[in-house]
Amino acid sequence: MLDVLQNLGRVTLGFFQRLGRGHLFLLQIFATIPGVLLRPRLVLTQLYAVGVLTLLIILVSGLFVGMVMGLQGYNTLVDFGAEDSLGVMVALSLVRELGPVVAALLFAGRAGSALTAEIGLMKATEQLSGMEMMAVDPIQRVVAPRFLAAFISLPLLAVIFSAIGVYGGYFVGVDLLGVDDGAFWAQMQDKVDLRGDVYNGVIKSVVFGFVAGWIALFEGYDAVPTAAGVSRATTRTVVHTSLAVLGLDFVLTALMFGE
Amino acid sequence: MTEPVVQIRGLQFAHGERMIFDGIDLDIAPGRVTAIMGPSGTGKTTLLKLIGGQLRPLSGSIRVYGEEVTQLSRKGLYQLRKCMGMLFQSGALLTDINVFENVAYPMREHTRLPKALIRDLVLMKLQAVGLRGASTLMPSELSGGMARRVALARAIALDPSMVMYDEPFTGQDPISMGILVKLIRELNDALGMTSIVVSHDVRETAAIADYIYLLSQGKVIEHGKPEALRDSSLEWSRQFLEGRPDGPAAFHYPAPDFRDDLLRGGQSK
Amino acid sequence: MNNRTVEIGVGLFVALGIAALFMLAMQVSNLGTFVSADDSYLLEAGFENIGGLKVRSPVTVSGVRVGRVAAIDYDDEAFEAVVTLRIKSSYDGFPEDTSASIFTAGLLGEQYIALEPGGSMDNLADGDRLQLTQSALVMEQIIGQFLYSTSAAKSGE
Numbered sequence: 269m270l271d272v273l274q275n276l277g278r279v280t281l282g283f284f285q286r287l288g289r290g291h292l293f294l295l296q297i298f299a300t301i302p303g304v305l306l307r308p309r310l311v312l313t314q315l316y317a318v319g320v321l322t323l324l325i326i327l328v329s330g331l332f333v334g335m336v337m338g339l340q341g342y343n344t345l346v347d348f349g350a351e352d353s354l355g356v357m358v359a360l361s362l363v364r365e366l367g368p369v370v371a372a373l374l375f376a377g378r379a380g381s382a383l384t385a386e387i388g389l390m391k392a393t394e395q396l397s398g399m400e401m402m403a404v405d406p407i408q409r410v411v412a413p414r415f416l417a418a419f420i421s422l423p424l425l426a427v428i429f430s431a432i433g434v435y436g437g438y439f440v441g442v443d444l445l446g447v448d449d450g451a452f453w454a455q456m457q458d459k460v461d462l463r464g465d466v467y468n469g470v471i472k473s474v475v476f477g478f479v480a481g482w483i484a485l486f487e488g489y490d491a492v493p494t495a496a497g498v499s500r501a502t503t504r505t506v507v508h509t510s511l512a513v514l515g516l517d518f519v520l521t522a523l524m525f526g527e
Numbered sequence: 528m529t530e531p532v533v534q535i536r537g538l539q540f541a542h543g544e545r546m547i548f549d550g551i552d553l554d555i556a557p558g559r560v561t562a563i564m565g566p567s568g569t570g571k572t573t574l575l576k577l578i579g580g581q582l583r584p585l586s587g588s589i590r591v592y593g594e595e596v597t598q599l600s601r602k603g604l605y606q607l608r609k610c611m612g613m614l615f616q617s618g619a620l621l622t623d624i625n626v627f628e629n630v631a632y633p634m635r636e637h638t639r640l641p642k643a644l645i646r647d648l649v650l651m652k653l654q655a656v657g658l659r660g661a662s663t664l665m666p667s668e669l670s671g672g673m674a675r676r677v678a679l680a681r682a683i684a685l686d687p688s689m690v691m692y693d694e695p696f697t698g699q700d701p702i703s704m705g706i707l708v709k710l711i712r713e714l715n716d717a718l719g720m721t722s723i724v725v726s727h728d729v730r731e732t733a734a735i736a737d738y739i740y741l742l743s744q745g746k747v748i749e750h751g752k753p754e755a756l757r758d759s760s761l762e763w764s765r766q767f768l769e770g771r772p773d774g775p776a777a778f779h780y781p782a783p784d785f786r787d788d789l790l791r792g793g794q795s796k
Numbered sequence: 797m798n799n800r801t802v803e804i805g806v807g808l809f810v811a812l813g814i815a816a817l818f819m820l821a822m823q824v825s826n827l828g829t830f831v832s833a834d835d836s837y838l839l840e841a842g843f844e845n846i847g848g849l850k851v852r853s854p855v856t857v858s859g860v861r862v863g864r865v866a867a868i869d870y871d872d873e874a875f876e877a878v879v880t881l882r883i884k885s886s887y888d889g890f891p892e893d894t895s896a897s898i899f900t901a902g903l904l905g906e907q908y909i910a911l912e913p914g915g916s917m918d919n920l921a922d923g924d925r926l927q928l929t930q931s932a933l934v935m936e937q938i939i940g941q942f943l944y945s946t947s948a949a950k951s952g953e
């Protein structure tokens with residue numbers, strides 16, 4: 269019994285310690301960002317690794333999600349004779365929820381895990397220590413550019429996901445199932461609000477980009493510097509990012525769309 | 528005597544429960560080659576990291592160029608490290624850039640030298656370690672010994688006033704070993720560098736070192752000039768320097784008696 | 797990694813992202829059909845009951861959209877809802893006795909305001925109030941009236 273309590277205490281303390289370390293880490297990143305902005309090339313390279321290389325999976329998934337929604341939405345709506353509202357349904361779900369959330373989940377799997385593994389391995393092979401001894405701050409040189417890249421990439425990826433998804437829905441709904449072309453767009457434009465829906469979706473993805481970058485980099489930086497440690501950290505990145513994104517999505521949705 | 532470059536007093540350090548250093552005093556004289564020797568696992572690498580400010584001691588003071596490393600702010604520490612070079616035991620090369628870029632890295636980070644000049648400097652350093660021809664290879668394409676030499680070239684890239692070499696000779700063939708020994712000695716004499724060499728190669732180290740510290744089990748066992756240590760009154764020092772298997776210096780990591788361990792058979796603990 | 801590839805890749809990526817945002821703004825949402833403040837004028841109308849009318853609901857004339865509902869308030873002296881309409885300035889020729897009704901698009905669709913021009917010579921100007929209005933049909937009331945009238949008819953027999 270005492271053992272259980274002791275373990276519980278240790279786990280709890282460990283949790284808070286990590287939480288504290290995570291926040292200190294974030295502050296360190298913030299402190300170095302002005303220096304990073306003076307060297308935009310560092311961020312550019314990372315934008316390529318983090319954003320451009322994730323683009324393909326985002327495009328393909330966005331297209332398929334949009335097409336599935338077109339199909340499912342049509343089958344449901346046609347029973348009520350409301351298939352003209354297909355555009356609204358597809359666009360609203362994408363812009364408000366699926367775009368930011370699914371893009372963030374894919375991002376965690378494609379880019380987040382890669383970031384964690386990269387930083388973790390750099391730690392395990394003493395590259396980070398080596399930089400420190402060369403009087404180069406690895407947070408500024410390695411971590412902060414990757415954080416900025418994640419923060420910038422995810423919103424872009426999310427809007428790309430939504431846009432291509434709408435076209436996917438259009439393709440299935442209008443081209444294949446015969447929904448009226450004009451009704452599809454007109455109803456959509458009527459119901460989708462730039463500020464209320466599009467902007468809020470973008471804000472969500474900005475928050476998700478921040479969180480995804482933070483978790484991935486912290487897990488890598490804090491990883492136990494061994495093969496097993498890095499692999500565990502990579503798994504944790506994907507799991508924690510996904511949970512954080514879904515949880516935050518609920519909170520943000522409640523704040524934005526709740527009356 | 529002149530002020531020592533590194534002055535360590537009453538240093539205590541532990542990895543978790545395990546005490547690595549239990550009260551160490553150590554002085555590194557300027558412009559000299561000081562060797563730190565001791566059995567594997569005594570904490571020589573740890574000592575270098577403590578001097579570089581990457582680890583914080585439990586207690587005691589570490590002064591480098593008069594600055595108390597244990598009290599320095601992050602910024603002060605980075606400032607101080609600019610005049611230190613360190614060769615890591617593992618090399619610690621940046622794996623996503625090639626050999627040339629690795630050596631150029633500290634120059635690009637800390638100086639505003641023109642490109643052409645950096646190129647010349649890098650090639651000079653690589654020439655010194657015999658790897659100018661390998662400048663376009665990636666670190667993953669190097670052998671262990673080559674990687675170590677590239678790391679050495681990087682450590683001296685900025686001509687630091689103090690260099691810490693963590694096992695520079697491991698994995699080198701006799702020829703490159705001889706060249707590295709000479710290189711370290713020459714850098715030290717020509718540029719007035721202060722060198723700290725951690726090594727197990729007794730003969731090479733004794734040949735270039737001006738002064739030797741012998742560490743074991745968290746203590747400085749003995750220190751002095753190489754000749755003096757060879758005729759030391761301590762059995763331990765003589766055994767270690769001569770590399771004899773039996774004597775007071777233990778080869779094993781602390782463990783319960785071997786025979787007991789075997790006799791206990793399947794039961795663990 | 798080649799510098800050129802990185803630069804081109806990132807350039808394309810950012811351009812694609814901005815294009816997508818632009819597409820969401822113009823094509824998917826209503827920015828394209830947005831009535832801006834300096835390109836429009838306001839009218840007011842009082843209704844006994846606005847039913848499910850919302851801010852941003854469409855305002856139409858003969859089925860053509862001419863504006864949107866800009867605001868909905870309650871006037872606690874006249875005890876009625878006051879709806880502010882934002883009309884595109886290109887449609888500025890409505891007679892003074894134009895009437896406004898709240899209709900429902902389809903059986904379950906959204907509600908909108910339909911304007912019906914009258915015969916007056918004078919036109920409405922910015923800030924004017926429509927005098928003739930017809931409230932939304934509330935389903936419960938209609939059903940209630942229907943039940944009442946049938947039961948009244950029965951008891952009259």
Ligand SMILES: Nc1ncnc2c1ncn2[C@@H]1O[C@H](COP(=O)(O)OP(=O)(O)OP(=O)(O)O)[C@@H](O)[C@H]1O
Nearest residue numbers: 542543547565566567568569570571572573574616
């Ligand atoms: N991160 C760590 N956590 C716990 N213990 C550690 C850690 N790093 C090193 N140690 C322990 O500290 C001791 C000293 O390690 P160190 O690497 O300094 O040895 P060393 O003298 O450099 O050995 P070698 O000559 O083999 O390189 C070792 O016994 C090791 O078990």
Ligand SMILES: [Mg+2]
Nearest residue numbers: 571572573616
């Ligand atoms: Mg070592």
